[in-house]
Amino acid sequence: MLKLSRLTDYAAVVMAQIARYPEQAHAATELAEAVQLPHPTVSKTLKMLVRAGLLESRRGSLGGYRLARPATLITASDIIGAIEGPVAMTECSHADGDCDLVATCGVADNWQRVSLAIRTLLDSVTLAHLAQESPLKLPVQLPIQSVTLASRAEI
Amino acid sequence: MLKLSRLTDYAAVVMAQIARYPEQAHAATELAEAVQLPHPTVSKTLKMLVRAGLLESRRGSLGGYRLARPATLITASDIIGAIEGPVAMTECSHADGDCDLVATCGVADNWQRVSLAIRTLLDSVTLAHLAQESPLKLPVQLPIQSVTLASRAEI
DNA sequence: TCTATTGAGGACCATTTTAGTCCCCTATCG
């Protein structure tokens, strides 16, 4: 399925909500209502987003959350990473490859390329994109060409 | 992390192994050894791949598994789908949207676009690609441009 | 300074998912 966790989903929704009114601070309670999700859960999500540096928080009355930087500079990768950790399709696609099957695996390199391609894709989608209302159900324009997996011919 | 399950990983490795010697039938035991994984686990994976129509099996002595179609016609999506079910990033990105938050969500459409882009990417990677030994650690060529999220200007 | 408000941090539990194993049945070949 390659699915996002539910919390990640919440995170995106909440971030989008904040992004639509970037000037004001948003209290967790307010967001929970706007988004129709239980308060404790939204709160938890918000905390994670703060820790990841995507939101800034302020306590006390008149406190709340706001974006740490413009929505155009926050990517889908950032949000996913904030909740689930860095995007990596396979066990071995993060730096310190502690996979002891490299020898017999034979697909590691290629998965990493695919993984990188997905990460790049997710890097190119910003919160501004996500937040933007697009009620039109257009089929996606797909400028994506197939990934070039290194083959000798191309070197 | 947007990670593949471990079984999916195994599936890819095993499929690649088979793809390298497409003519002969491969017994589960043989594959388990080649790939250095416990036999029951490999076996389970193989069964799933058969059920998904990616492998054909033959019982009895001289039996084993072989590709149901050429490696160039089996995609990464196929393999992931065989183990984890169809690729879909969010709860609501599969057909029958039973998500009752559509109203307050506001990002569903856009996630679906992203999801589709990833699926397309995974569709473009074939087992032949994955199986091919590419000892060269080239940085990936990335012909991927940003996803065009429908904005009014472009309609 | 006191109080109401709001976030921080983390403990905690229930549920689901995942991984892995095992057993018994069926098919094929010689």
Place this chain on the structure above:
DNA sequence: CGATAGGGGACTAAAATGGTCCTCAATAGA
């Protein structure tokens, strides 16, 4: 027939996930 394969599915252990709750800390304003 008997040896060698795979098919199906039950079962368990372990981990991840989702969700709740409680206590502490900061801030603003009366």
